[in-house]
Amino acid sequence: MERSNYKSEIPIFEFHGGIHPKEHKLESNQTPIQKIPLPQQLAINLKGQAGNRSLPIVNVGDKVLKGQVIAESDGIFSTFQHAPCSGTVVAIEKRPIAHPSGLDDLCVVIETDSKDQWCELFPKKNIHELERAEILAHICESGIVGLGGASFPTHIKLKRESGIDTLIINAAECEPYITCDDRLLQERAADVLRGAQIISHLYDDINIIVGIEDNKPNAIDALVDARKQLEMDTVKIAVVPTKYPSGGEKQLIQLLTGEEVPHGGLPADLGLVMHNVATCVAIYEAFEFGKPLVSRVVTLTGEACQKPGNYEVPFGTPVEHLMSFCNATNPGVLVMGGPMMGFELPNPKVGIVKATNCIIMAAPKELKHDHLALPCxxxxxxxxxxxxxxxxxxxxxxxxxxxxxxxxxxxxxxxIECGACAYVCPSDIPLVQYYRYAKSTIRNQKVEKTKADKARLRHEARNERLERVKREKAEKHRKAAEARRKAAEAAGEDDAKKAAVAAALARVKAKKAQQDDSDTKTESNDQKDTDA
Structure with a gap:
């Protein structure tokens, strides 16, 4: 491919390793971005971003408009989902999803109408008057995530404020076949910079650097023109040599700053925050027009694709619909993402998600080979x-x-699972698959350990609770017995007192009776004396 002669405006460093695979970009970056006709149905995966599943707020039979919220963030680590077109919700059920496992997951299925009618939109052009929390909330409610492939919720990535001094716009797009960012820059470079400008309002004072590979001369020229048009002279354009994986977050940071993200750390630890070209455009549209994220530019390419290019594709569009549009009747393999870090789709019925930047409709032997893995x-x-x-x-x-x-x-x-090691391996060992296996196993073991620890704590807490209840019952019984004893003793003392009183009364009564008898005898004697 043609290389740009534009000189980088900041010093460029190097990172260890890297490879130079065939680029395969000319097949798809020669035509403008086009729109895809709407399919009959869209299946929007509620787990279509990094983090937790969004929570559906619509029911089967509901009529929805384009841009209407159909699922909300769980409030912890997810984002909002919006209707990519107007129509009717016909199902909320598990469907095949875009994942290497081929598993099903919860999707909102919308039957499209011919109107494609937008709901009422609420732009926020007064960015200077908004508080930081309001800006982040609008980004979250617009459903914006990182569109470079990781799909990490953007509002979470921008949450940290202190210590951030540099915003890097990642325009490297180093992986073979993928050209969606290249075309986006060629056609909408000004919107990319406007989105970066909105991000800059979240920080007191921040530098903006656009990192781009030298194999995108037209995109670089468009950036230079847009910077001049918007009078954003402080934005620096850093042109890096074409080498895979220069677009990796840690690798691009190393190229532009000479610093390495610490082990277990984040770019924010170096005072940096990085966002993709398409993410910046999505942020600009959310504030300028009030549009939530309902579609993205996707590269359709591969030898089996008869209409290679870049297309605006609504989320939830089945891959088989894209194949039909491109007349890809019998591809050898379908790959979502690039050939290095993407994955083979087990089912063409899966819907496009926010992380989908490319679909490769490869000819039978274009990407696969029949070589068996040999010993290392x-x-x-x-x-x-x-x-x-x-x-x-x-x-x-x-x-x-x-x-x-x-x-x-x-x-x-x-x-980073870039696949460079497997690419150069003379024994054709699928190294990255072993690393993914080990990572997933370790994560699962940690999850299971966490569950076991929680179960143990619950068991110990239950035993302690039962022992406490047992002790409390025993203490209650002891106190009751003590109370009964005291009551019995008190009752015995009362009986003794009553008996003593009765005895005293009896003595008094007997004494009185004796006195009365004595008086009677005296009177009788006196009467006898008188008679005499």
Whole structure:
């Protein structure tokens, strides 16, 4: 591909490793962004972003308008979902989703109408008058997530304020086949910078750098023109050499600053925050027009695709609808994302999600090969290619042997799963699959341990509660017995007192009777004397 001669406006450093795979970008970046005709149904996955599942607020049979909220954030780690078109909710059920596992998940299914009518929108153009919390709330309620592939909720990523001094716009797009950011910059560079400007209002004083590979000369020219048009002279354009994976967050930071994100740390620890080109456009549209995120630009490409290019695709659009539009009747494999970090779709019925930046409709032998994995020959090529300076060979052995603690000791979770190691492996070992297996197993073990710890604590708390109740009952019985004893003693004392009183009364009565008898005898004697 043609390389730009534009000189970077800041010093460029290097990162370890990296590879130069065939780019395959000319197939899709030569035509303007177009719209895809609406399918009959859209299946919006409520787990279609990083984090937790959104909570549906519509019911089957409801009429919805484009942009209307159909699912809300759980308030912890998720975002809002909106209707990508007007129509009727015909189902809220589990459907196949865009995931390597091929599992089903909860989706809101909308039968589209021909109107594509928007709901009432609420722009917030008065960005200068808004508090920081209001800006973040509007981003959250607009359903905006990172559109570079990770789909991390944007409002969470922007939440940290202190210590942030630099905003990096990631325009590198290093993975083969994918050109959606390239076309977006060529056509809407000004909107990208306007979105970056909105983000800058969240911070007191922040520098803005656009990092872009030199294989995008037209996009670089568009950025230069847009910067001049908007009089944003402080924005720096950093042109980096084309090398995969220069678009990885940690690798681009290293290229632009010479610093490495600390192990287990975040870019914010270095005073940096990074956002994708498409994310900036989504933020701009949310504030300027009040539009929530209901669609995105997706690269459709591959040898089986008869209409390669970049298209505005509503979320929930089935991949099989895109295949029909592109006349891809018999692709050898369907890949969502790029050939390096994407994954093969097990089912063409899955719907497009916010993380979908590319669909490769590959010819039967375009991406797959029939080579079997051979034993590792310990050549060290994977180590030389690893951009994270890891030891892929060691990680592979420990993952294969289920020695997960040792894999963690070799910084398994610093692996960005870029696939560079597998690409250069002469034995064709699917290294990244072993790392993903080890990571998922470790995560599951930690989840299970957490559950077991909680269960143990609940069991101990229950036993303690039962013992406490037992002690309280025993104490209650003791106090009751003591009370009865005292009552009995008190009753006995009363009886004794009553008996003593009765005896005294009897004595008094007997004494009185005796006195009366004596008086009677005296009177009788006196009467006898008188008679005499």
């Amino acid at each position: 020959i310990r050549c060290g090529a994977c180590m030389d290619a690893c951009p994270a300076s890891l030891l892929p060979q060691q990680l592979y052995w420990h993952a294969k042997a289920d020695e997960f603690e040792k894999a963690e000791e070799y910084d398994l979770f610093d692996c």
